[in-house]
Amino acid sequence: MAFGKGSLILSLKLRVDCGHVLELLFFLFCVSHSVNGHIRYSIPEEMKKGSVIGNMAQDLGLDLTRLRSGRARIVTGESIQYTELKADKGILVVNERIDREQLCGDTTPCSFSFEVILENPMELHQITVEVTDINDHSPTFKKSNLKFEISESALTGARFPLTTADDPDVGVNGLREYFLTENDHFLIKQNSNADRKKYAEMVLQKPLDRETNSYMSLKLVAVDGGTPQRSGTVNIDITVLDANDNAPVFNQSVYKATVMENAPRDTYITTVNASDADFGSNSIVTYSFSDLNSGIGDFFTIDEKYGTILTKGSIDFERDKTYELIIEGKDQGGLTDSSKVIIEVTDVNDNAPSISVMSFTSPVSEDSPSGTTIGIINVKDIDSSENGQVNCRIEGNAPFKIKSNLRNYYTLITDTVLDREHVSEYNISVVATDTGMPPLSAKKIFNLKITDVNDNAPVFLQSMYNAFVTENNSPGVSILTLRAKDHDENQNAHISYILEETTVAGSPISSHISVNAESGVVHAVRSFDYEQIKQLVFVVRAQDGGSPPLSSNVTVKILIQDQNDNPPQVLYPVQTGGSVVAEMVPRSADVGYLVTKVVAVDVDSGQNAWLSYKLQKATDRALFEVGLQNGEIRTIRQVNDKDAVKQRLTVIVEDNGQPSRSATVIVNVAVADSFPEVLSEFTDLIHDKEYNDNLTFYLVLALAVVSFLFITCVVVIISVKIYRWRQSRILYQSNLPVIPYYPPRYSDTLGTGTLQHVYNYEVCRTTDSRKSDCKFGRAGSQNVLIMDPSLTGTMQRIQSEKSILDEPDSPVEVSSTTFLPLRHRSGSICV
Numbered sequence: 001m002a003f004g005k006g007s008l009i010l011s012l013k014l015r016v017d018c019g020h021v022l023e024l025l026f027f028l029f030c031v032s033h034s035v036n037g038h039i040r041y042s043i044p045e046e047m048k049k050g051s052v053i054g055n056m057a058q059d060l061g062l063d064l065t066r067l068r069s070g071r072a073r074i075v076t077g078e079s080i081q082y083t084e085l086k087a088d089k090g091i092l093v094v095n096e097r098i099d100r101e102q103l104c105g106d107t108t109p110c111s112f113s114f115e116v117i118l119e120n121p122m123e124l125h126q127i128t129v130e131v132t133d134i135n136d137h138s139p140t141f142k143k144s145n146l147k148f149e150i151s152e153s154a155l156t157g158a159r160f161p162l163t164t165a166d167d168p169d170v171g172v173n174g175l176r177e178y179f180l181t182e183n184d185h186f187l188i189k190q191n192s193n194a195d196r197k198k199y200a201e202m203v204l205q206k207p208l209d210r211e212t213n214s215y216m217s218l219k220l221v222a223v224d225g226g227t228p229q230r231s232g233t234v235n236i237d238i239t240v241l242d243a244n245d246n247a248p249v250f251n252q253s254v255y256k257a258t259v260m261e262n263a264p265r266d267t268y269i270t271t272v273n274a275s276d277a278d279f280g281s282n283s284i285v286t287y288s289f290s291d292l293n294s295g296i297g298d299f300f301t302i303d304e305k306y307g308t309i310l311t312k313g314s315i316d317f318e319r320d321k322t323y324e325l326i327i328e329g330k331d332q333g334g335l336t337d338s339s340k341v342i343i344e345v346t347d348v349n350d351n352a353p354s355i356s357v358m359s360f361t362s363p364v365s366e367d368s369p370s371g372t373t374i375g376i377i378n379v380k381d382i383d384s385s386e387n388g389q390v391n392c393r394i395e396g397n398a399p400f401k402i403k404s405n406l407r408n409y410y411t412l413i414t415d416t417v418l419d420r421e422h423v424s425e426y427n428i429s430v431v432a433t434d435t436g437m438p439p440l441s442a443k444k445i446f447n448l449k450i451t452d453v454n455d456n457a458p459v460f461l462q463s464m465y466n467a468f469v470t471e472n473n474s475p476g477v478s479i480l481t482l483r484a485k486d487h488d489e490n491q492n493a494h495i496s497y498i499l500e501e502t503t504v505a506g507s508p509i510s511s512h513i514s515v516n517a518e519s520g521v522v523h524a525v526r527s528f529d530y531e532q533i534k535q536l537v538f539v540v541r542a543q544d545g546g547s548p549p550l551s552s553n554v555t556v557k558i559l560i561q562d563q564n565d566n567p568p569q570v571l572y573p574v575q576t577g578g579s580v581v582a583e584m585v586p587r588s589a590d591v592g593y594l595v596t597k598v599v600a601v602d603v604d605s606g607q608n609a610w611l612s613y614k615l616q617k618a619t620d621r622a623l624f625e626v627g628l629q630n631g632e633i634r635t636i637r638q639v640n641d642k643d644a645v646k647q648r649l650t651v652i653v654e655d656n657g658q659p660s661r662s663a664t665v666i667v668n669v670a671v672a673d674s675f676p677e678v679l680s681e682f683t684d685l686i687h688d689k690e691y692n693d694n695l696t697f698y699l700v701l702a703l704a705v706v707s708f709l710f711i712t713c714v715v716v717i718i719s720v721k722i723y724r725w726r727q728s729r730i731l732y733q734s735n736l737p738v739i740p741y742y743p744p745r746y747s748d749t750l751g752t753g754t755l756q757h758v759y760n761y762e763v764c765r766t767t768d769s770r771k772s773d774c775k776f777g778r779a780g781s782q783n784v785l786i787m788d789p790s791l792t793g794t795m796q797r798i799q800s801e802k803s804i805l806d807e808p809d810s811p812v813e814v815s816s817t818t819f820l821p822l823r824h825r826s827g828s829i830c831v
Helices: 056-060 064-069 100-104 675-733
Strands: 007-017 021-031 038-044 052-054 073-075 083-086 091-094 110-118 123-132 145-151 159-161 175-180 186-192 198-204 215-224 231-241 254-260 268-271 285-289 300-302 308-311 322-331 336-346 354-360 373-380 390-394 400-406 409-414 425-434 441-451 464-470 478-481 495-499 513-515 521-524 535-544 551-561 569-572 582-585 594-597 599-601 611-618 624-626 632-635 646-655 662-671 783-786 796-799 812-814 818-820
Touching: 038 052, 038 056, 056 091, 056 123, 073 083, 100 110, 100 123, 159 336, 175 186, 175 198, 198 215, 254 268, 268 336, 285 300, 300 322, 354 441, 373 390, 373 441, 390 400, 400 425, 409 425, 464 478, 478 551, 495 513, 513 535, 569 662, 582 594, 594 662, 599 611, 611 624, 624 646
Parallel strands: 038 123, 145 231, 254 336, 464 551, 582 662
Antiparallel strands: 007 021, 021 038, 052 091, 073 110, 083 091, 110 123, 159 198, 175 215, 186 198, 215 231, 268 308, 285 322, 300 308, 322 336, 354 373, 373 409, 390 425, 400 409, 425 441, 478 521, 495 535, 513 521, 535 551, 569 599, 594 632, 611 646, 624 632, 646 662, 783 796, 812 818
């Protein structure tokens, strides 16, 4: 097969196992580049999935890198994709089972086409794959038996149409010829239709004699031309009728008619007519379709009596453009004739265009330049002529346009620069309309989302923020919230608030306040003191999360409000802890004599610093007064000899805050004319004060010691009572006789006692009675300590087992005079 310049002919041998081995020789044809990038391959049907069709990349002159970068893909309008492109190898392989008969039927040659699209830049290559036939079907008859009634008067040469065998294979593998079993009366005659489809007629070669043979059974065999040869058989049953000498004859050998597609049921097509020269019942002709195997009966009906042909099923121009009917006219004697009816189908505009999306990109960045390709669509109309011509447009005022670069392919591109902040999503309606009457259209809506780029900086809601906070605030308190907006979205609109570093009063601003990076809330890091810092002025930057980030600044001013948190401070008279300062007033002082002036200040501001002075307590309130505003202490009467030398004035200084704070100062005034008199009076005062202070301390200490001893005695007494009660309960509940037992060397030094065990004590008393310690020894010790109450500060110790004076230990003071060496044993009690 020659296909022009640059063509390549390949011959491959394929073995297909279909129950027996079939060897086929087929050609793989690859056409090199033409203007429209068209190549053609030839493969046999029924190839296994994954079988190689051809090296498309090599045949098109494309390298594998171009296939991958261009996202090469197969585009087909069919529901089944028979081929697959291996982009990594550049080869076409079989993707689905290919049945030539299912794909093309009787059409030869059989092929299917598809396009391979590459992007950036866009390329379109059309691939045609021709599917060659293999002999995988046997001829078949629609009926298993054919019945004929033939008059014995049938003339030699009379023809009897036989049902055709159907072989889906084509070419040499299709139906080749018919055979009729040997007989004396009939032979087979083969003919072909205009579409080269073979049909057979049985021809009478020797007159029939009903009296000799009234019934015959023959076999019709249909064989194809494949290797190995396949065949199909149908039985022919012939009944010989008596004398009908004339067969029907049609007045036309070929009838022609037209019908509009989608014509309603029972639409009139044409009428056929056959006449019979016989008389009576032998002249009555009935009409029928002779070839029911082709499926004609699904679309047309014929009136058996009048030969009128009507539509029965849906007529579709896109499926069949022409129908060829074989009409049989048969009389009552079984004689027949046949005629052909050719029906042409007229196309109507009954198919709307179809829109297929080859490629669509969504979302698209808002900074995409004008003319950016966002989609490729394929528009087809399966109607013919003007009914199949299509125009494509975009509805509405969307900033897009559509243009056609290749046949049936349209590119959807941007017409202007996009702005997501203005429109974030488009519904693009593409309408395809054909030129038929009436015109039909199809619409496809593309939902295009616009992605954001960081093209908007954050903007604060205010050009400057002012806030107030009262001093002595709690650390971490929220002062104000900064708000900024960013018209972008997602990460580009994620705003972070950043405090710009600066110094306030020699320390960084971050040591005073903090800004929450997410919420923009300004918090106080520490408690503010109005007396140290009156205001804080700083800059906060709002920065988005884009790349690169955009930001804007705002100035924040926080004014610290004063609080009445400082009491007045007395500067004069000076208060000292160890000495007494007194103001002297001569006894000759007149009314209004200025004794002294109380000087105080308040570090607060405003009304919190307004001070007032009041006389709270005085030895003689009728002698002195204090100026409310200036703190001057003056006499309000004449000083006389009866007035005490020592005058003690308590002056309270209050500020004007809410609540008010105050300070107290004691002013000692000496009413005397000489210094020695004053000195003796105030010296006694100092000594009395020291004595009173010591006395108070000792009284408190004594009360604490007595309370501790009392509580300790109560606890010990209760414990002993509980212990004795439990021991008595044990003795009372026991039913066994009590037999006293005394251990060896037992000495009853304590007389008759109630304890079951002997406890051993060591008792000592130290010189510091407040540091006492008590220890109880374990039961069973043989040491007994007896304290004689008649001896003051002495102890007697009896050892029944052995002497404890092995080695003297450090002496212990007993009472105040007696020292005895004691060895630490068992338990001890220290008082």
